[in-house]
Amino acid sequence: MSPKKVCIVGSGNWGMVIAKIIGNNVQNTKDFETSVSMYVFEEMVEGRKLTEIINTDHENTKYLPGHKVPANVVAIPDVIEAASDADVLVFVLPHQFMKNICKTLKGKVKESAVGITLIKGLDITEAGLDLISNMIRRELSIPCAVLMGANIASEVARENYCEATIGCKDKDIGNTFKDLMQTPYFRIVVVEDEATVELCGALKDVMEIAAGIADALDMIANTKAAVVRLGIFEYQLLLLKLVIPNIVNIVAVGAGFTEGLGFGDNTKAAVIRLGLMEMVKFIEEFFGQSKIETFLESCGIADLVTTCYSGRNRRCAEAYVRQYPKKSLKEIEIEMLDGQSLQGPITAAEVNHMLRKNNLENRFPIFTAVHYICVGDLSPTRFIDCLRDHPEHM
Numbered sequence: 001m002s003p004k005k006v007c008i009v010g011s012g013n014w015g016m017v018i019a020k021i022i023g024n025n026v027q028n029t030k031d032f033e034t035s036v037s038m039y040v041f042e043e044m045v046e047g048r049k050l051t052e053i054i055n056t057d058h059e060n061t062k063y064l065p066g067h068k069v070p071a072n073v074v075a076i077p078d079v080i081e082a083a084s085d086a087d088v089l090v091f092v093l094p095h096q097f098m099k100n101i102c103k104t105l106k107g108k109v110k111e112s113a114v115g116i117t118l119i120k121g122l123d124i125t126e127a128g129l130d131l132i133s134n135m136i137r138r139e140l141s142i143p144c145a146v147l148m149g150a151n152i153a154s155e156v157a158r159e160n161y162c163e164a165t166i167g168c169k170d171k172d173i174g175n176t177f178k179d180l181m182q183t184p185y186f187r188i189v190v191v192e193d194e195a196t197v198e199l200c201g202a203l204k205d206v207m208e209i210a211a212g213i214a215d216a217l218d219m220i221a222n223t224k225a226a227v228v229r230l231g232i233f234e235y236q237l238l239l240l241k242l243v244i245p246n247i248v249n250i251v252a253v254g255a256g257f258t259e260g261l262g263f264g265d266n267t268k269a270a271v272i273r274l275g276l277m278e279m280v281k282f283i284e285e286f287f288g289q290s291k292i293e294t295f296l297e298s299c300g301i302a303d304l305v306t307t308c309y310s311g312r313n314r315r316c317a318e319a320y321v322r323q324y325p326k327k328s329l330k331e332i333e334i335e336m337l338d339g340q341s342l343q344g345p346i347t348a349a350e351v352n353h354m355l356r357k358n359n360l361e362n363r364f365p366i367f368t369a370v371h372y373i374c375v376g377d378l379s380p381t382r383f384i385d386c387l388r389d390h391p392e393h394m
Ligand SMILES: NC(=O)c1ccc[n+]([C@@H]2O[C@H](COP(=O)([O-])OP(=O)(O)OC[C@H]3O[C@@H](n4cnc5c(N)ncnc54)[C@H](O)[C@@H]3O)[C@@H](O)[C@H]2O)c1
Pocket: 010, 011, 012, 013, 014, 015, 016, 040, 041, 042, 063, 092, 093, 094, 095, 097, 118, 119, 120, 121, 151, 152, 153, 154, 339, 340, 341, 342, 343
């Protein structure tokens, strides 16, 4: 089999760390082409094009200063040029840019390409809440796995030991992604059975096949009903795996608020605990039954803890509250992150859209307060009330 060409779509803080890992890994195997293309959103950095800096100095001085990427990672400012000949597409952009990227790439990627998303965030469609992986599958007509975990980019860049979870329904593709991204310090667990089953279309297909098998075996109606029920359960489980990491960022913003208000670790632990309860409840409410074990994977509790202690969402939320009401959260983000992007406030708005629409804000006080504080409609000092009066305490 000829070696697969890899393209990384994105070159921010996490994108560069993944580029470093992939750039090194492809040099040690015949399964992948040595040259890796990376789509870089072009901008001028200290009078030079960012692509030129990366291709000459092999460092993204804006988004991951102080860390080199291997020279075989080639920065390309045109996403079609970067992605059109790729067999493997790794998506790692802030989620608000994905609609545009998908629109640009539609019909331009190889039919045989496979994708994986490392993106945290949700999509609002007319039908309700959707997953970014679904957007990729839908718009680009390629299978799409996910990789999520407790992975603060700067720590992974320093090669501190950590873990991640790949969700992929195809064991071979899942292992391909694992080969591409696992290192001695970045250990990956592939969740085979449920991972990237096509969430809407593929579920229907799987269910049709299951029903067809049931028919062929002359199963009685009760058995067929059980097959359908179990199929739905697997679907919900898959959704659960994919949704957890996206909601984590909202809780991290809440943790930052308590620090900004001068509270300590006991309060943060309460935010993590109550936030986790809201995550479980939210997933149950919108995606059906949840399995508690899933929250014990790296994509669940581990990501929640790490983000609430040292994520960008937490840091910016703390600074916002300390300077409240002098600056908006957007101003703080621009000031502190130099172009990096917070996903928590946007995801909080997407989640709030669903809560409001379904009249459920009272049952999710942390998610709700985080959103209203982020947009400046609620004073941060009121945040502690939502912990004190949380439904868990009633
Ligand atoms: N940084 C982390 O620690 C980390 C860890 C795990 C997952 N993630 C997730 O990975 C995703 C990407 O985050 P990141 O940290 O790599 O990015 P980032 O926030 O560091 O950088 C922002 C990126 O967006 C690009 N950009 C700006 N405007 C654009 C536009 N109009 N179109 C396309 N791109 C544009 C910038 O060039 C830059 O590469 C996010 O969903 C994030 O939640 C991040």
